[in-house]
Amino acid sequence: MPDARLIKKYPNRRLYDTTLSSYITLNEVRELVMNETPFKVVDRQTGEDITRSILLQIIMEQESGGQPLFSADVLAQFIRNYSxxxxxxxxxxxEHSMSTFKAQQKAVSEQMHKVLKGTPLDTWLKMSEQNMQMWNQVQRNILKSLSQKSIERND
Structure with a gap:
């Protein structure tokens, strides 16, 4: 992965982002995924690439709260297909299915933007999207600030 952010996992289970020179949370790693930011997580002591296990940990957290994406039957199929x-x-x-799904989602979104372009609904949708982006940034800043304060208290 060229230009991937390097994240080191320490024995105390904390994640250190070498680009930001600060500790980050699993939720912040999830944000990297959502923003399609390339990264690699390595074990600080062994140098082993543990990116997959961190991604699986994020999926586990997501699956255990709210509405799970995978049913028990789907998870059982995953296990059976390890043969x-x-x-x-x-x-x-x-991989092909996920790629196709992403392409279809993008095509539908682009079609909706073309259909709604120039209508009052288009203006409202754009304003709502901008508001959501600003709100997400505010939330990230608050979480980062709280995380930094927690680190400072623990040091």
Missing amino acids: LSTHQGFTEFM
Whole structure:
């Protein structure tokens, strides 16, 4: 991964973002994923790449709260497809399916923007989107500030 942010996981389970030179939370790693920011997580002591395990940890947190994305049947299928005979085919299928889903979502969004362009609803949607972006930034700043204060108190 060229230009990927390096995050080190310390034995105390804290994550250190070497780009920001500060500790970050699992939720902030999730934000990196959501913003499509490339990153790599390594174990501080061994240097082992543990990015996958951190991503799985994020999925576990998301699945345990609110409305889960995967049913028990789907998770059971995942486990069954770890057999050597179907592993590669299943992986390729999942990657292709996710890529197709993302492309379809983008196409629908673009079509909706074309249909609504210039209408009063378009103006409201744009304003709502800007408000949501500002609100998300405010939330990130608050969480970062609280995280920094917590770190300062613990040091």
